[in-house]
Amino acid sequence: MQLVCPAGNLPSLKAAVDNGANAVYMGFKDDTNARHFAGLNFDDRRAQEGIEYAHNHGVKVFIAINTYPQPSGWQRWQEAVDHAAGLNVDALILADIGVMDYASERWPELRLHLSVQGSATSAEAIEFYSQRFAIKRVVLPRVLSLKQVKQVAETSPVPIEVFGFGSLCVMVEGRCMLSSYVTGRSPNTYGACSPANAVSWNETPNGLETRLNNILIDRHGEGESAGYPTLCKGRFNVNANTYYAIEEPTSLNTMAILPELQAVGVAAIKIEGRQRSPAYVKQVAKVWRAALDACEKNPQHYQPQADWLAALEKVSEGSQTTLGAYHRPWQ
Amino acid sequence: MTQTIKSLPKLSLGPVLYYWPREQIFDFYRTIAQTPVDVVYLGETVCAKRRLMKPDDWLQVARILTEAGKEVVLSTLTLLEANSELSSLRKICNNSQYMVEANDMAAVQIVSARQSSDNKGFVTGPAVNIYNSRTLEVLAKAGLKRWALPVELSLETLTELHQNRPAGLETEVFVFGRLPLAYSARCFTARAHNLPKDDCQFRCLDYPDGLLLSTREDESFLVLNGIQTQSAKTQNLLTELNNLIELDIDVLRISPQSTHTDKIIAVFNDCLHGKQAIDEAEKWLQHYILTGECDGYWHNQPGMDKTVIDKTIMDAALNTK
Numbered sequence: 001m002q003l004v005c006p007a008g009n010l011p012s013l014k015a016a017v018d019n020g021a022n023a024v025y026m027g028f029k030d031d032t033n034a035r036h037f038a039g040l041n042f043d044d045r046r047a048q049e050g051i052e053y054a055h056n057h058g059v060k061v062f063i064a065i066n067t068y069p070q071p072s073g074w075q076r077w078q079e080a081v082d083h084a085a086g087l088n089v090d091a092l093i094l095a096d097i098g099v100m101d102y103a104s105e106r107w108p109e110l111r112l113h114l115s116v117q118g119s120a121t122s123a124e125a126i127e128f129y130s131q132r133f134a135i136k137r138v139v140l141p142r143v144l145s146l147k148q149v150k151q152v153a154e155t156s157p158v159p160i161e162v163f164g165f166g167s168l169c170v171m172v173e174g175r176c177m178l179s180s181y182v183t184g185r186s187p188n189t190y191g192a193c194s195p196a197n198a199v200s201w202n203e204t205p206n207g208l209e210t211r212l213n214n215i216l217i218d219r220h221g222e223g224e225s226a227g228y229p230t231l232c233k234g235r236f237n238v239n240a241n242t243y244y245a246i247e248e249p250t251s252l253n254t255m256a257i258l259p260e261l262q263a264v265g266v267a268a269i270k271i272e273g274r275q276r277s278p279a280y281v282k283q284v285a286k287v288w289r290a291a292l293d294a295c296e297k298n299p300q301h302y303q304p305q306a307d308w309l310a311a312l313e314k315v316s317e318g319s320q321t322t323l324g325a326y327h328r329p330w331q
Numbered sequence: 332m333t334q335t336i337k338s339l340p341k342l343s344l345g346p347v348l349y350y351w352p353r354e355q356i357f358d359f360y361r362t363i364a365q366t367p368v369d370v371v372y373l374g375e376t377v378c379a380k381r382r383l384m385k386p387d388d389w390l391q392v393a394r395i396l397t398e399a400g401k402e403v404v405l406s407t408l409t410l411l412e413a414n415s416e417l418s419s420l421r422k423i424c425n426n427s428q429y430m431v432e433a434n435d436m437a438a439v440q441i442v443s444a445r446q447s448s449d450n451k452g453f454v455t456g457p458a459v460n461i462y463n464s465r466t467l468e469v470l471a472k473a474g475l476k477r478w479a480l481p482v483e484l485s486l487e488t489l490t491e492l493h494q495n496r497p498a499g500l501e502t503e504v505f506v507f508g509r510l511p512l513a514y515s516a517r518c519f520t521a522r523a524h525n526l527p528k529d530d531c532q533f534r535c536l537d538y539p540d541g542l543l544l545s546t547r548e549d550e551s552f553l554v555l556n557g558i559q560t561q562s563a564k565t566q567n568l569l570t571e572l573n574n575l576i577e578l579d580i581d582v583l584r585i586s587p588q589s590t591h592t593d594k595i596i597a598v599f600n601d602c603l604h605g606k607q608a609i610d611e612a613e614k615w616l617q618h619y620i621l622t623g624e625c626d627g628y629w630h631n632q633p634g635m636d637k638t639v640i641d642k643t644i645m646d647a648a649l650n651t652k
Contacts, residue, residue, distance in 0.1 A: 068460055068462035068463070069462060069463050070462050070463060070484065070488045070491075071463055071464060071488060071491035071492065071495075072487070072488070072491070074463055074464075074465075095460075096460070096462060096463070096466060097460070097461075097465075097466040097469050097470070098462070098463045098464070098465030098466035098467075098468075098469065099465075101465055101466075101468075101469050102465060118436075119435075119436070119460070120436055120437075121410065121411055121412060121435075121437075122411050122417055122435075122437045124417065124420075124436075124437035124438075124440045124441055125411075125435060125436035125437040125439075125440060127440050128436050128437075128439060128440040128443075129436075131440075132469065142516075143410065143412065143514075143515065143516035144412055144516070145412070145516070148412050148413060151414055170515050170516075170517055171513040171514060171515045171560070172410050172513075172514045172515065172516070174460060175409075175410075175458055175460070175513065175514055176512070176513040176514075177481075177482060177483045177510075177512045177513060177634065178512050178513050178553075178560065180483045180628070180633065180634055181483075181510065181512050181562055181627075181628075181633065181634035181635050182633055182634075182635060183633055184627070184631070184632055184633040184634075186483055188460065188462070188481075188483065189462075189483060213633055215546060215550070215552065215635075216546040216547055216548050216550070217546075218547070219547050232513075235547065236544045236545060236546060236547065236552065236553075237544070237545045237546070237547060237549065238523045238542060238543070238544050238545075238555065239523055239542070241523075242547060245519065245522070245523065245544050245555070246515075246517075246519060246560070247517070324516075325516035325517070328527075328528075328529065329527055330517065331516045331517050331518065331527070331528040331529075
C-alpha cells in the first residue's frame with residue numbers, strides 16, 4: 001500500500017518526502033481545493049519547487065482541485081486544471097463532474113483521481129466516473145465499514161485509496177452543508193468547513209465559549225481543553241442531555257486494521273492534514289512508513305507498536321483516536 | 332416587443348424524510364391525493380432499515396396517486412453502503428413504470444445505463460452535486476430530465492444554471508421544508524438514546540419530524556433524523572414566488588412534515604394562481620412552520636439566515652385583511 005501524505009506548504013512537502021511518503025498531495029492558494037485556509041497552499045514558484053523536490057526523491061505529486069465551481073467561479077477551476085497540467089504533476093484529485101469532464105477532454109493524458117469530496121461509496125458510483133472520465137483511482141468517504149470497503153474494493157473498476165489517519169469527518173464528504181448553513185461557506189463551495197473568519201472565542205462567567213457565526217458550539221469549564229469549533233464536534237442539547245450529539249473531537253486512526261486493509265486490496269492510505277504543521281507531517285509520515293513496512297513484511301504478525309500509537313495520539317484532535325465507521329459499533 | 336407568457340411552475344412533494352408507521356404513510360398520501368400537488372416523490376431516501384413500508388406498499392401508494400392524476404417519481408436512498416442497499420437500488424432503478432429520482436451517483440449510473448426503449452430518463456434530487464453548467468450537460472447526456480438545485484446554492488447560481496440549461500431539461504427548487512444538510516454512517520437518533528445503530532430499536536418512529544438539537548443556550552439549531560441531519564429552521568421561499576415564476580422555474584418542491592402538509596401545498600397553490608396575496612399567505616404559513624424559518628441560501632448568505640421583511644409592509648397587508 002502506498003502512503004499518501006498532506007503538503008500544505010513546502011516545508012510540509014519536504015517533511016513528507018523525507019519521511020517515507022510515496023506521494024504527496026497539495027492545492028493552490030484559492031477556493032479550488034478543500035483546504036482553502038489563510039497562509040496555506042502553493043503559488044506557482046513554490047509548487048514547481050515542491051514538485052521538483054518530490055520527483056527528485058522518487059515521490060509522486062497529486063494536485064487537489066476538489067471543490068465545486070459555480071458559474072461565477074468556473075474560470076478559476078478551469079485555470080487551476082490547466083495550471084496543474086502544465087506543472088508535470090502525477091495526478092489531479094477532482095470531485096466535480098464538470099471539472100472532470102473538462103480535465104479529461106482538455107488533458108486526456110493526465111491521470112485523474114476521484115476525490116473523497118466526490119462522495120462515491122459504491123462500485124456503481126465509481127463506474128460513472130470510470131466510464132466517462134477514465135479515472136485511475138478513487139478516494140473513499142470515511143463512512144464505510146471494513147466489510148463495505150472490501151465489497152467496494154472487490155467490485156470497483158479502479159484501485160481504491162482510503163483515509164488512514166487524521167481529522168475525522170463524521171458526515172459523508174461532498175454532501176455536508178452544515179458549514180454553509182451556519183457560515184455561508186462550505187467545503188463544496190469555498191473549500192473550508194467552519195471557516196476561521198466565523199469563529200469567536202469568549203471568556204464568560206460560564207466558561208470559555210466557542211462560537212461559529214454567533215451559534216454556540218461549545219462551552220468549556222475550567223480544566224477542559226477547548227478545541228477548534230468544528231460545528232459537528234461541539235456539545236449540544238438533545239432530549240435534555242448535553243453531550244457531543246454528533247461526534248467527539250477525535251481523529252481517525254486505522255493503524256490497527258492495516259493487514260485487513262491490505263488484504264482487501266486497498267492501493268493507498270491517505271493521511272489527512274494539509275492544514276497541520278510540518279512537524280505533524282514529519283511525525284505522522286515516519287510512523288506510518290514504519291507501520292506500512294511492517295505490515296507488508298509480515299501481515300500475520302503485524303501489531304501496531306506502542307510508541308507509534310503514542311506518537312499519533314500526541315498529534316490527534318482531542319488527543320484521542322477512533323476507527324470511525326470502519327468499526328461497526330462506532331456507527 | 333413581444334412578451335413571452337410564462338407557464339406556472341408545477342408543485343411537487345418531496346419524499347417523506349422521516350420514519351412514519353405504515354398506516355400513517357397511507358393516510359398521508361390519501362390526503363395528498365386530494366391536494367393540487369402535481370408531482371409526488373415516493374420512497375425511503377434516508378435509512379434502509381426503515382422497512383415498515385414494503386416495496387409493494389410503495390407501489391400501491393403510487394397507484395393511488397397516479398389515479399388521482401399525480402406524476403409519481405420513485406426516490407432512491409441518498410447514502411449507499413451495504414450490498415443489500417444496492418440491490419434495492421437496482422430494483423427501483425430498473426422499474427419500467429415510474430421515473431426515478433437519483434439521490435446518489437450510483438443511481439445515476441444505473442438509470443443512465445438502462446438500455447430499454449421505455450427509458451424515461453431520471454431526475455436528480457438536491458443531494459446530487461450539480462453546481463455548474465458543464466455538470467448539467469454531462470448529466471443531460473446521461474438521461475437527466477429534471478434536476479433539483481442543491482440546497483446550499485443561491486438565486487444567482489440558479490439563474491445562471493437555469494438560463495443556460497440543456498434543451499428540454501426541467502429545473503426544480505426546494506421551496507419549503509427543513510433543509511437536508513448532511514448524511515453519515517452514524518445514526519444520531521440511536522446515539523441520542525445510547526443505542527448502537529445495529530440495534531436502534533427504530534427510535535426514529537418516536538420523532539415524526541425528527542429530533543431537535545439545540546445549542547447550550549437552548550437555541551433550536553438542527554434536527555437529527557437517523558443518519559441525516561437537517562436544519563431546525565424551515566426554508567421558506569414563498570415570498571420569492573414571483574421571482575421563481577419570472578425565472579420560469581419548472582417545479583417547486585415542498586418537503587413533507589407530519590402536520591399541515593396539505594395546507595402548505597394549498598397556500599403555495601393559491602399564491603401561484605393569484606387566489607391569495609403572497610404577503611398575506613406568508614402570515615398563514617407561519618402557523619405551519621415548526622421551529623422558525625430561513626431563506627439565507629437563496630440570498631447567498633448563511634443558510635440559517637432570514638431576510639428581514641419590511642414590517643410596515645407586512646402590517647399594512649394585515650390591516651387590509
